[in-house]
Amino acid sequence: MYRYDEFDETLVRERRLQFADQVARRLSGELTEDQFKPLRLMNGLYLQLHAYMLRVAIPYGVLNSVQLRALAGIARRWDKDYGHFTTRQNIQFNWIRLGDVPEILEALAGVEMHAMQTSGNCIRNVTADHFAGAAADEFLDPRPYAELIRQWSTLHPEFSFLPRKFKIAVTGASHDRAAVQLHDIGLHLKPGRDGSPVFAVFIGGGMGRTPFVGPLIRDELPADALLVYLEAALRVYNRHGRRDNLYKSRIKILVSALGADRFSAEVEAEYQAMRTESPPFPPEELARIRHYFAAPPFETLPADDPEFQALRARSAAFDRFCRTNLHPHQQPGYASVTIALKPIGGVPGDCSAAEMEAIATLAALYSFDEIRVTHEQNLVLPHVREADLFALWEALHAAGLATPNAGLISDIIACPGLDYCDLANARSIPIAQAIAERFADMDAALAIGEVKIKISGCINACGHHHAGHIGILGVDKQGEEFYQIQLGGRADEQARIGTITGKGLPGPEIPDAIERVIDRYLALRLDSDERFIDALERLGRTPFEEALHHGAA
Amino acid sequence: MKIITANSLLTGAPIYWAGTGRWSAELSEALTIDPADAESALQQASAQSEIAVNAYLVAVEARGAPVKREALREAIRAHGPTIRPDPGRPDPGRVPACLPDQSPDQSPE
Numbered sequence: 001m002y003r004y005d006e007f008d009e010t011l012v013r014e015r016r017l018q019f020a021d022q023v024a025r026r027l028s029g030e031l032t033e034d035q036f037k038p039l040r041l042m043n044g045l046y047l048q049l050h051a052y053m054l055r056v057a058i059p060y061g062v063l064n065s066v067q068l069r070a071l072a073g074i075a076r077r078w079d080k081d082y083g084h085f086t087t088r089q090n091i092q093f094n095w096i097r098l099g100d101v102p103e104i105l106e107a108l109a110g111v112e113m114h115a116m117q118t119s120g121n122c123i124r125n126v127t128a129d130h131f132a133g134a135a136a137d138e139f140l141d142p143r144p145y146a147e148l149i150r151q152w153s154t155l156h157p158e159f160s161f162l163p164r165k166f167k168i169a170v171t172g173a174s175h176d177r178a179a180v181q182l183h184d185i186g187l188h189l190k191p192g193r194d195g196s197p198v199f200a201v202f203i204g205g206g207m208g209r210t211p212f213v214g215p216l217i218r219d220e221l222p223a224d225a226l227l228v229y230l231e232a233a234l235r236v237y238n239r240h241g242r243r244d245n246l247y248k249s250r251i252k253i254l255v256s257a258l259g260a261d262r263f264s265a266e267v268e269a270e271y272q273a274m275r276t277e278s279p280p281f282p283p284e285e286l287a288r289i290r291h292y293f294a295a296p297p298f299e300t301l302p303a304d305d306p307e308f309q310a311l312r313a314r315s316a317a318f319d320r321f322c323r324t325n326l327h328p329h330q331q332p333g334y335a336s337v338t339i340a341l342k343p344i345g346g347v348p349g350d351c352s353a354a355e356m357e358a359i360a361t362l363a364a365l366y367s368f369d370e371i372r373v374t375h376e377q378n379l380v381l382p383h384v385r386e387a388d389l390f391a392l393w394e395a396l397h398a399a400g401l402a403t404p405n406a407g408l409i410s411d412i413i414a415c416p417g418l419d420y421c422d423l424a425n426a427r428s429i430p431i432a433q434a435i436a437e438r439f440a441d442m443d444a445a446l447a448i449g450e451v452k453i454k455i456s457g458c459i460n461a462c463g464h465h466h467a468g469h470i471g472i473l474g475v476d477k478q479g480e481e482f483y484q485i486q487l488g489g490r491a492d493e494q495a496r497i498g499t500i501t502g503k504g505l506p507g508p509e510i511p512d513a514i515e516r517v518i519d520r521y522l523a524l525r526l527d528s529d530e531r532f533i534d535a536l537e538r539l540g541r542t543p544f545e546e547a548l549h550h551g552a553a
Numbered sequence: 554m555k556i557i558t559a560n561s562l563l564t565g566a567p568i569y570w571a572g573t574g575r576w577s578a579e580l581s582e583a584l585t586i587d588p589a590d591a592e593s594a595l596q597q598a599s600a601q602s603e604i605a606v607n608a609y610l611v612a613v614e615a616r617g618a619p620v621k622r623e624a625l626r627e628a629i630r631a632h633g634p635t636i637r638p639d640p641g642r643p644d645p646g647r648v649p650a651c652l653p654d655q656s657p658d659q660s661p662e
Contacts, residue, residue, distance in 0.1 A: 427636075479624055
């Protein structure tokens with residue numbers, strides 16, 4: 001993985017010292033809250049319902065074991081023994097004291113981490129496919145490009161005061177696991193006509209109050225022109241994006257107002273003008289970055305380890321885990337393992353310090369020291385030998401981390417909601433817990449198959465409810481929590497915004513309503529290979545909406 | 554009636570205005586204020602920016618419990634998250650459970 005060079009080190013150190021001084025000046029009264037607030041936000045420090053919340057950047061969701069241990073240490077020393085992995089592949093600490101932040105940033109800097117650009121109207125932490133560099137369906141590892149974007153966008157003076165926040169996601173695989181079409185800019189790295197790498201560039205996607213699937217603005221952008229093109233797109237946004245109305249300030253509103261064709265033409269004109277004066281980034285720089293993402297020293301192994309297959313045949317529980325929590329690897333004899341942070345009754349994305357330390361140890365033992373954070377609020381060990389999977393599973397099981405539900409109905413995305421968040425209108429986590437408990441039988445959940453439930457506690461959609469096969473949005477109705485249900489959203493290469501169904505339901509009715517929808521699906525599906533989303537698209541939402549709201553099974 | 558609440562500058566924790574110059578961590582110690590005096594009291598409280606951040610008024614019933622829209626939000630602020638009693642503050646049982654079969658003091662994992 002990427003290691004800081006002297007520029008990175010200097011930048012992080014100087015920024016840390018600068019913020020420590022700003023904190024001291026706030027505590028001494030030299031800075032007012034109005035002066036201090038934008039400064040703390042630029043360093044990822046929010047004020048939530050119960051305490052300060054520090055959001056730490058995990059670039060494109062990649063961690064090593066030392067970094068994960070450092071996060072565990074922060075949870076233990078300065079928080080309440082846990083952290084919360086988010087849909088932005090970051091981690092949030094919920095119980096931070098202002099005066100501790102300089103020390104926390106020092107601890108982060110010690111392991112090449114920081115909290116810059118995790119808030120504010122700038123280019124936020126770039127996200128990526130969590131199986132990058134490992135997935136069997138990948139054309140090219142997107143992480144070197146993600147790192148290039150990180151370096152280019154970090155404290156970029158032209159893009160530090162954008163009309164609104166800006167999120168970029170990258171994938172290099174045919175199946176989109178990074179929700180690229182639901183980002184301000186989504187990049188799909190793929191082979192061009194001559195086989196050389198090109199990007200499909202989607203611009204103007206997003207969720208929130210006004211959700212859009214991003215239109216394809218440029219196909220087959222030569223990969224070495226990426227930064228020039230991004231700069232051209234950001235310039236058009238900086239120039240024309242609205243600053244007069246917070247609700248209309250995201251690039252998706254600009255793209256929608258201009259129309260994709262006109263927006264594309266504007267960016268193209270800017271790009272062509274810039275190309276003459278801004279050459280593509282030096283190939284040696286990309287080569288230097290790519291070197292950090294070289295494949296680990298894999299062994300040459302047979303595709304199906306016989307011992308692994310024998311252990312699966314012998315242990316039903318191990319086999320059960322392998323069916324849901326393994327992902328095909330590009331290297332024969334290896335697999336990627338999802339550690340679902342979704343124990344039944346737990347809080348989606350929460351991870352205790354002890355669990356982080358256990359995972360760090362297992363990553364060092366079994367996965368070339370690498371861990372990934374997924375936007376679905378799980379962790380991944382990307383490169384595990386099939387021959388090690390049984391031992392890994394036993395260790396995960398012992399640590400309470402082997403819930404075999406990755407991709408199933410209880411693998412729910414939920415934002416912190418009104419239990420923590422200052423912006424929320426309703427609670428998300430108790431709804432996620434109640435649904436997961438309703439579908440706690442793992443064999444029944446496996447029979448149901450893939451269902452993506454995503455829950456947000458307000459219209460800002462941190463819980464990606466617009467992209468859930470079943471999306472749930474918490475609303476406040478005269479002091480009572482109600483939940484609107486959407487059907488048919490998806491975040492993959494066929495991204496779609498879900499459709500709102502009927503009126504909102506009170507929280508206690510949600511598990512029954514979801515169960516009725518699932519029962520209807522089981523009754524109507526062609527066979528067990530037809531997933532919930534496929535059946536929904538084949539049949540339309542009417543039968544499911546009927547089950548949801550009229551209780552007719 | 555109204556009360557004034559804010560977040561502590563040092564910890565970010567919810568605090569309640571208990572009268573001139575005094576803030577308390579306990580909702581029960583919040584001073585109830587006649588609505589006619591609320592704005593001037595809020596100005597006084599907001600002036601203590603070395604202690605309190607984001608001070609605002611909350612409508613309460615006669616016994617001091619927040620009402621209407623703010624009731625649930627303020628209950629969660631006062632007593633901690635409803636889903637993890639361990640990091641919360643005392644008496645999570647006072648927070649309305651979201652779901653009837655959910656016990657607020659149940660361990661999450």
